[in-house]
């Protein structure tokens with residue numbers, strides 16, 4: 001990489017000695033300084049400043065941290081807000097997208113992570129639209145399509161969809177698109193603004209290392225904010241939350257995507273975790289992710305006859321079809337190689353370039369070969 005290689009920052013993370021951690025696509029490893037920062041929030045902000053902390057940075061934290069994530073997903077400030085779970089944000093985005101439409105269908109990637117499909121189903125029952133599951137390679141969008149919900153990187157296979165192409169196809173028939181960035185935020189450069197994406201949502205506990213259950217994010221671009229109707233009209237989205245008025249008037253900007261009181265401890269843990277991203281060049285990160293996944297794939301193919309199901313267009317994940325995947329993964333974990341498995345027969349290995357090394361990739365393939373032998 002022309003001597004400009006991304007620095008592996010493993011020393012910044014708490015990962016036990018002897019563990020090869022390849023599950024950062026499910027729960028990212030903790031940056032070391034997060035524990036101390038959370039303690040400071042509890043002891044000093046909560047413990048000393050008490051209620052005053054709300055006006056000393058807590059209240060605006062969802063927007064401020066949203067802007068930090070915005071840098072990682074190609075969104076200019078004022079368009080991303082952090083809060084709630086990914087599932088709740090899928091609901092807000094889909095309801096926002098279908099509000100007032102005369103169109104009849106919501107198209108959902110048929111292999112989507114289940115929660116997205118379940119939430120889309122709820123949106124369909126509430127609005128009277130129909131769900132049409134479809135393969136990303138043949139979405140067949142028409143003038144009946146109100147919105148298409150797509151996973152940028154497939155959670156099971158690691159396949160990466162072409163965001164530019166799919167967004168353009170949706171727009172060509174006048175449909176909107178909601179992107180789920182759970183498995184691509186912190187993996188590659190994303191250009192939400194440049195591609196005119198309608199809505200995007202994602203979690204922060206995978207490659208962004210925000211911690212278990214850390215708050216999710218939603219992107220509502222400036223152009224949509226005036227008309228975006230949050231289906232969950234909580235007081236945090238009100239234009240004057242402390243006015244305590246009986247009727248709901250949304251904030252004019254991204255704040256309208258907020259709902260209720262943010263979970264400050266998780267949110268500020270995420271804020272601290274994002275420090276490790278401050279000087280990361282996403283193009284370099286992407287190159288490292290591709291190198292690591294290629295190295296692991298090459299060794300799996302050399303040392304075993306297992307089928308790699310991850311296509312060339314991929315995120316930071318290699319998935320391998322393996323009979324008895326659960327027992328194989330249990331044994332890998334016993335031997336210090338932590339990945340996971342998804343039904344029916346897929347072993348998943350995630351490669352977070354900030355803390356996974358080339359040696360980890362090679363060793364993991366060797367241990368896998370040994371386990372299945």
Ligand SMILES: Cc1ncc(COP(=O)(O)O)c(C=O)c1O
Nearest residue numbers: 085086087113115155180182203
């Ligand atoms: C693509 C995708 N969407 C959504 C979720 C989860 O949603 P939530 O954060 O609400 O549990 C996950 C993983 O848990 C996921 O992989």
Ligand SMILES: Nc1c(O)cccc1C(=O)C[C@H](N)C(=O)O
Nearest residue numbers: 025026027113155156182213342
């Ligand atoms: N969100 C998770 C959880 O609360 C517990 C265990 C795992 C998860 C995950 O994130 C799973 C993950 N989205 C997946 O790709 O399967």
